[in-house]
Amino acid sequence: MLQENDIRKVVEQVLAELTSNEGPERTEGKIEIKSAKPRPESNVGGGWVVQPQMPSDGAIDDITKIDLKSQLLVPDPVDAKGYLKMKERTPARLGIWRAGPRYKTETTLRFRADHAAAQDAVFSHVDEQFLQEMNLFSVQTLCKDKDEYLTRPDLGRKISEEGLQKIKANCQKQPQVQIYVSDGLSSAAVEANAKDILPAIIQGLEGYKIQVGTPFFVKLGRVGAMDQISEILGADVTCVLIGERPGLVTAESMSAYIAYKATINMPEARRTVISNIHKGGTPPVEAGAHIAELIKTMLEKKASGIDLKL
Numbered sequence: 665m666l667q668e669n670d671i672r673k674v675v676e677q678v679l680a681e682l683t684s685n686e687g688p689e690r691t692e693g694k695i696e697i698k699s700a701k702p703r704p705e706s707n708v709g710g711g712w713v714v715q716p717q718m719p720s721d722g723a724i725d726d727i728t729k730i731d732l733k734s735q736l737l738v739p740d741p742v743d744a745k746g747y748l749k750m751k752e753r754t755p756a757r758l759g760i761w762r763a764g765p766r767y768k769t770e771t772t773l774r775f776r777a778d779h780a781a782a783q784d785a786v787f788s789h790v791d792e793q794f795l796q797e798m799n800l801f802s803v804q805t806l807c808k809d810k811d812e813y814l815t816r817p818d819l820g821r822k823i824s825e826e827g828l829q830k831i832k833a834n835c836q837k838q839p840q841v842q843i844y845v846s847d848g849l850s851s852a853a854v855e856a857n858a859k860d861i862l863p864a865i866i867q868g869l870e871g872y873k874i875q876v877g878t879p880f881f882v883k884l885g886r887v888g889a890m891d892q893i894s895e896i897l898g899a900d901v902t903c904v905l906i907g908e909r910p911g912l913v914t915a916e917s918m919s920a921y922i923a924y925k926a927t928i929n930m931p932e933a934r935r936t937v938i939s940n941i942h943k944g945g946t947p948p949v950e951a952g953a954h955i956a957e958l959i960k961t962m963l964e965k966k967a968s969g970i971d972l973k974l
Contacts (some may be wrong), residue, residue: 865953
């Protein structure tokens with residue numbers, strides 16, 4: 665039978681274990697109780713808030729570097745290989761799982777990070793140093809800033825008077841093909857793809873013995889600006905490499921709009937477009953080779969858009 669003193673000791677040990685944050689450790693048949701380790705806290709708004717612990721090197725991993733196609737957050741899936749095989753074929757956010765009725769923290773943070781990247785792509789500008797490295801002189805449309813660009817698409821289709829004079833002074837007249845780059849709705853697309861796709865197109869056209877005009881950059885430009893440029897320079901084919909509207913899958917997607925003998929106010933159906941040009945879609949070098957071949961066909965058949973029969 666346990667004596668009263670023994671019972672008191674057992675009760676005290678159990679109570680101490682329940683109030684401790686760490687489990688008991690047993691050594692040689694005895695129970696040792698460790699005191700809870702204090703966590704860094706701060707008084708915010710009259711309440712105590714536990715502060716998150718930073719990594720030892722002070723840096724947090726970039727969540728946007730994770731390949732969503734290889735990430736499966738579903739715990740104990742019945743067919744993990746089949747799930748991952750399905751994810752390989754789509755950029756959709758499959759297998760993200762949940763915490764109760766909500767998204768997991770990692771999923772929510774990635775969604776917000778991708779949304780922020782898309783916003784940055786729209787509201788940022790192409791670096792001037794990048795344009796110098798590409799040897800592209802710059803002109804601007806009638807838009808004064810990004811806000812006006814987004815609210816007045818019509819102004820984004822017209823080059824400023826200063827820009828027109830600059831184009832006339834620096835560009836070759838009546839080239840077979842005139843290529844230029846424009847930021848459009850994604851400056852990130854220009855910086856991510858232009859260095860690969862522009863040389864690929866030019867080299868491809870030169871290989872076909874096709875004359876290429878002087879490339880340049882249009883700031884705050886819409887697709888329709890190519891019509892005015894085509895009329896001014898008298899190009900047979902005009903091609904604009906422009907940033908696409910960014911989304912949650914990528915903020916770096918570029919499109920190529922190409923037209924034969926483009927004119928102001930011409931029907932949109934006369935344009936040919938190649939879209940989804942980025943590292944996760946059609947690689948820029950591969951797209952450049954295809955565009956060069958397509959332009960060659962346009963010159964041969966003297967048509968573009970729905971009039972071009974391939």
